[in-house]
Amino acid sequence: MKHAVVIVGGSAGGVQAAICTQKHHGIDDVLVIRQEDTVMVPCGIPYIYGTLRAVDKNVMPDKLLGAAKLKIGEVTAINREAKTVSLSSGEEIGYDKLVLATGSQPVQPPIPGMDKENVYAVRKEPEYLHRLYMAMDTAEHIVVIGGGFIGVEFADECRKRGHEVAIVEILDHCLELVCPKDLCVRAEDVLKASGVKVFTGNALKSIGGNDRAEYVTLNDGQQIKCDMVIVGIGVSPNNKLAAQAGLEIGPTGGIKVDEFQRTGDSNVFAVGDCAEKYSFYNGEPVPIRLASVATREAKIAAANLFSPRWRNVGTIGVFSTVVGDMAIAMAGLSDIQATKRGYDVVIGEAEAVSKHPGTMPDAKPMRVKLCFDRRSGKLLGGCACCTMSVGEVGNLIAAAIVNNMTIEQVALFPMGTHPWLTASPLAYQLTDAASNALHKVIKSS
Amino acid sequence: MKHAVVIVGGSAGGVQAAICTQKHHGIDDVLVIRQEDTVMVPCGIPYIYGTLRAVDKNVMPDKLLGAAKLKIGEVTAINREAKTVSLSSGEEIGYDKLVLATGSQPVQPPIPGMDKENVYAVRKEPEYLHRLYMAMDTAEHIVVIGGGFIGVEFADECRKRGHEVAIVEILDHCLELVCPKDLCVRAEDVLKASGVKVFTGNALKSIGGNDRAEYVTLNDGQQIKCDMVIVGIGVSPNNKLAAQAGLEIGPTGGIKVDEFQRTGDSNVFAVGDCAEKYSFYNGEPVPIRLASVATREAKIAAANLFSPRWRNVGTIGVFSTVVGDMAIAMAGLSDIQATKRGYDVVIGEAEAVSKHPGTMPDAKPMRVKLCFDRRSGKLLGGCACCTMSVGEVGNLIAAAIVNNMTIEQVALFPMGTHPWLTASPLAYQLTDAASNALHKVIKSS
Numbered sequence: 001m002k003h004a005v006v007i008v009g010g011s012a013g014g015v016q017a018a019i020c021t022q023k024h025h026g027i028d029d030v031l032v033i034r035q036e037d038t039v040m041v042p043c044g045i046p047y048i049y050g051t052l053r054a055v056d057k058n059v060m061p062d063k064l065l066g067a068a069k070l071k072i073g074e075v076t077a078i079n080r081e082a083k084t085v086s087l088s089s090g091e092e093i094g095y096d097k098l099v100l101a102t103g104s105q106p107v108q109p110p111i112p113g114m115d116k117e118n119v120y121a122v123r124k125e126p127e128y129l130h131r132l133y134m135a136m137d138t139a140e141h142i143v144v145i146g147g148g149f150i151g152v153e154f155a156d157e158c159r160k161r162g163h164e165v166a167i168v169e170i171l172d173h174c175l176e177l178v179c180p181k182d183l184c185v186r187a188e189d190v191l192k193a194s195g196v197k198v199f200t201g202n203a204l205k206s207i208g209g210n211d212r213a214e215y216v217t218l219n220d221g222q223q224i225k226c227d228m229v230i231v232g233i234g235v236s237p238n239n240k241l242a243a244q245a246g247l248e249i250g251p252t253g254g255i256k257v258d259e260f261q262r263t264g265d266s267n268v269f270a271v272g273d274c275a276e277k278y279s280f281y282n283g284e285p286v287p288i289r290l291a292s293v294a295t296r297e298a299k300i301a302a303a304n305l306f307s308p309r310w311r312n313v314g315t316i317g318v319f320s321t322v323v324g325d326m327a328i329a330m331a332g333l334s335d336i337q338a339t340k341r342g343y344d345v346v347i348g349e350a351e352a353v354s355k356h357p358g359t360m361p362d363a364k365p366m367r368v369k370l371c372f373d374r375r376s377g378k379l380l381g382g383c384a385c386c387t388m389s390v391g392e393v394g395n396l397i398a399a400a401i402v403n404n405m406t407i408e409q410v411a412l413f414p415m416g417t418h419p420w421l422t423a424s425p426l427a428y429q430l431t432d433a434a435s436n437a438l439h440k441v442i443k444s445s
Numbered sequence: 446m447k448h449a450v451v452i453v454g455g456s457a458g459g460v461q462a463a464i465c466t467q468k469h470h471g472i473d474d475v476l477v478i479r480q481e482d483t484v485m486v487p488c489g490i491p492y493i494y495g496t497l498r499a500v501d502k503n504v505m506p507d508k509l510l511g512a513a514k515l516k517i518g519e520v521t522a523i524n525r526e527a528k529t530v531s532l533s534s535g536e537e538i539g540y541d542k543l544v545l546a547t548g549s550q551p552v553q554p555p556i557p558g559m560d561k562e563n564v565y566a567v568r569k570e571p572e573y574l575h576r577l578y579m580a581m582d583t584a585e586h587i588v589v590i591g592g593g594f595i596g597v598e599f600a601d602e603c604r605k606r607g608h609e610v611a612i613v614e615i616l617d618h619c620l621e622l623v624c625p626k627d628l629c630v631r632a633e634d635v636l637k638a639s640g641v642k643v644f645t646g647n648a649l650k651s652i653g654g655n656d657r658a659e660y661v662t663l664n665d666g667q668q669i670k671c672d673m674v675i676v677g678i679g680v681s682p683n684n685k686l687a688a689q690a691g692l693e694i695g696p697t698g699g700i701k702v703d704e705f706q707r708t709g710d711s712n713v714f715a716v717g718d719c720a721e722k723y724s725f726y727n728g729e730p731v732p733i734r735l736a737s738v739a740t741r742e743a744k745i746a747a748a749n750l751f752s753p754r755w756r757n758v759g760t761i762g763v764f765s766t767v768v769g770d771m772a773i774a775m776a777g778l779s780d781i782q783a784t785k786r787g788y789d790v791v792i793g794e795a796e797a798v799s800k801h802p803g804t805m806p807d808a809k810p811m812r813v814k815l816c817f818d819r820r821s822g823k824l825l826g827g828c829a830c831c832t833m834s835v836g837e838v839g840n841l842i843a844a845a846i847v848n849n850m851t852i853e854q855v856a857l858f859p860m861g862t863h864p865w866l867t868a869s870p871l872a873y874q875l876t877d878a879a880s881n882a883l884h885k886v887i888k889s890s
Contacts (some may be wrong), residue, residue, distance in 0.1 A: 012870055015871055016870075016871055019871075020880070021665055023880065024884065024886045024887065026888075030655055041801060041802045041869065042862075043801070043862065043863060043864050043869075043870075044801060044802050044805075045866050045872075047805065047864050051805065051806065052802075052804055052805070054524075055800065057804040058802050058804070059802070060802075060871075064871060073594065091630075106574055114616065169793070178492075187845055205705040280859075287582055290861070290870075291862065291869075292859070292860055292861055292862045292870040292873075293859070294870070295871055295873075296857060296859055298882070299856065299857060299876075300857065310853060310857065315859070316859055317861075318859060318860060318861025320861050320862075320863040320866050320867075321863060322863070322865040322866065327865065327866060329861065329863075329866070331861065335879045355489070356486060356489060357486045357489050357497070357502060357503050357504070357505075359502040359503070360489075360492065360496065360497070360498055361496065367698045385560050388865070388866060389833065389834050389836065389837045389863075390862055390866070391834065391861070391862075391866025391867045392834045392837035392838050392841060392866075392867065393837050393862050394839075395841050395860045395861060395867075395875075396836075396837060396841045396859075398842055398858075398860065398861065399841055399844040399845060399848070399850075399858065400844060400858055402858070402859060403844070403848035403850070405848070407843075408755060411744065412741060412744060412745065412755065413840075413843075413844065413847070414725075414738070414741055414760070414761055414763060414843055414847060415737055415738070415763060415840045415842060415843065416735070416737055416762075416763025416764055416765050416774065416836070416839050416843065417488065417736065417737045417765075417836075418488060418765040418766060418767070418774075419486075419488050419489050419492050420767040420772065420833070421765050421767065421772060421774070421833060421835070421836025421837070422836045422837065424486065424488075425457055425461075425488075425735075425736045425737040425740040426457055426464070426505075426509060426735075426740055427739075428740075429631065430840075431744075433466070435468065435744070439469065443471075
């Protein structure tokens with residue numbers, strides 16, 4: 001059996017590759033091979049537990065695949081010379097072009113007690129997630145290890161479900177890897193106010209108890225009682241299949257790809273969490289693994305299958321989350337990341353009510369913080385909080401970054417405004433944040 | 446008495462010019478002269494009537510002016526040689542630089558009955574708006590003339606207040622000047638479902654009754670009973686002061702300005718509704734009069750007061766509104782406008798639920814429509830409806846337009862997504878609309 005295009009992996013990257021291959025090339029001889037009967041919406045997984053209250057409310061519909069064929073099975077080897085993949089069933093399937101979208105798996109730290117039965121990783125298999133869901137019914141005290149987006153979202157959802165929740169983060173603050181410190185503190189305050197206990201600057205030393213986890217011990221000796229532990233400290237790329245086939249692996253563990261998403265073998269592409277990513281700013285490998293990044297890479301790979309057409313000019317991280325009723329979005333580099341990279345950073349901030357006049361119903365403060373490079377004037381990154389429109393404001397910031405907009409251009413951005421939908425035209429946060437950065441530059445020059 | 450900078454007009458443009466002059470140049474010898482004791486938030490005016498329920502909830506705070514001085518008075522003449530302005534009080538005030546932000550006034554069509562006492566224009570004076578507010582208490586049947594944004598918002602607000610409302614639009618559809626037809630129809634459907642009677646493709650012929658308006662007669666002879674008429678059919682620039690001073694007036698009635706917002710006199714600038722605007726696309730004069738455009742021009746003028754620094758690269762319209770609970774945003778050219786200008790237009794559309802998975806609470810359909818130039822691939826315009834985040838999506842579309850992004854670049858835009866805040870990364874409307882346009886192009890080539 002042979003197919004024009006074979007895609008290994010059926011999550012966001014694999015599905016997008018299947019959609020775009022059909023649309024772009026008019027080809028429907030596309031086979032998607034995945035291990036799971038049912039695929040979860042990856043970013044929806046935390047929301048199963050407090051908001052959706054059912055694993056089957058978080059299913060990615062197979063109809064997205066269109067005319068592509070679907071095979072449930074495990075690919076165990078790639079034979080690049082014969083242009084075939086081997087399945088654990090013994091089956092061999094030929095390809096003209098192969099797209100690897102094998103994803104990632106949770107990092108499991110080598111800590112005593114991690115193997116206890118009520119210790120859960122944030123995996124993507126529905127059966128596993130359902131077991132976690134059922135187990136939660138009898139858990140009173142839940143400890144979440146890892147204060148990144150996934151950890152914070154799990155803590156928030158478990159709290160909504162009525163559990164006693166503690167969250168443990170090794171860095172000084174939750175969300176510190178991507179958010180500026182003031183936002184991290186605000187998010188922690190929201191968690192604390194809702195009853196979540198927040199332990200930061202403190203690592204997990206061990207998980208204690210008999211067969212089951214009964215408490216966790218932190219590096220400073222503190223013990224936290226628990227009857228469930230959820231570990232969400234990051235992911236590592238599923239690169240084994242590619243490595244065994246002799247494809248090069250990059251420094252962050254992703255399959256090395258060129259600017260057209262091609263691996264070292266021009267018939268084999270890699271997209272999503274399993275693929276290495278390169279910074280939009282300077283091309284260095286960056287460990288940004290998000291479903292939105294995966295779908296973008298899949299669009300690029302699909303367009304380039306038969307000849308190089310679209311270039312991946314590099315990855316910027318665009319993250320958003322909601323803690324309690326506080327939404328946060330981040331795009332590009334934080335001030336700390338930018339300073340570390342050697343930029344001479346200028347920060348501009350602006351806050352205004354989200355509707356205008358401020359007497360409109362449900363008007364709330366909304367804040368934008370932007371980070372520019374002083375020399376070139378270019379926007380490097382920015383964040384917005386705390387209203388529900390900041391998801392799209394983060395995307396607006398991303399648009400300004402990828403178009404290399406300067407302080408002056410952002411300050412003069414021709415935004416539209418409306419009483420129900422945005423701040424006033426005299427106080428629009430994005431343009432005002434840029435103006436404020438500009439006035440700092442003018443004063444200091 | 447003489448000031449470094451004198452600003453005539455105290456609405457959005459004047460206030461922004463006062464703010465930016467101080468911030469940009471460190472000058473606080475700025476005088477704002479305006480006629481009104483109190484200034485209304487211009488876009489908030491319709492919302493006084495159903496949402497805010499008080500004129501004084503829609504006040505623009507004077508503290509925005511910072512250290513600038515404020516004089517309430519009417520400027521009656523500009524003496525450009527002496528560099529002074531004359532006030533109706535007889536006072537003469539000198540300036541080094543003068544910024545005209547004299548705004549606009551409602552267009553009053555020459556129709557029989559327009560002078561009846563219960564016929565109101567959408568003026569900006571608080572006393573007038575308060576009289577309208579009080580008069581509404583005894584009005585049962587209200588007819589709104591004009592189905593643009595202001596008319597539609599007034600109709601919607603009057604309906605919220607419990608009145609019987611009819612709206613009359615001369616074009617085939619409400620909002621037709623800026624929105625694509627399908628959106629116009631959806632907005633009309635929302636109005637109709639809420640009980641507003643919508644008369645389109647039909648002009649006002651006369652207003653009948655004795656002293657008071659008792660009915661309006663349309664061109665086709667239909668009569669609509671009323672005890673109040675609100676006329677919102679557009680504005681005309683307040684250019685008289687400038688014209689009398691010998692400054693040139695442009696074809697849409699605005700004071701002619703160069704790319705630095707300078708009038709023919711390099712000491713006199715004009716911003717906002719009173720100033721002529723030039724299209725971002727081809728530089729032709731365009732009648733786009735919005736508070737957000739005014740503030741942008743004011744920022745540019747303020748920067749350029751003492752030497753040309755910032756160029757106004759042209760105006761794009763970015764409009765948004767809310768009808769019932771349906772929000773709409775538009776940026777740039779509609780397909781009709783683009784076709785009229787001679788572009789070979791390619792349309793791409795995409796609809797998806799506003800949250801993901803679609804089972805998240807309050808997930809609603811959100812739709813994006815984009816209009817590209819086939820030859821250059823550039824984005825010309827776009828619109829989004831119907832969730833409350835579309836205000837910022839309209840701004841995201843605007844960012845793509847002003848950065849000359851192409852179909853491919855928009856299709857590959859690195860958006861961020863989140864279950865609570867956006868569609869799924871597999872169905873993000875902006876990128877999918879561009880992909881769909883691209884696939885049309887590929888198929889037809």
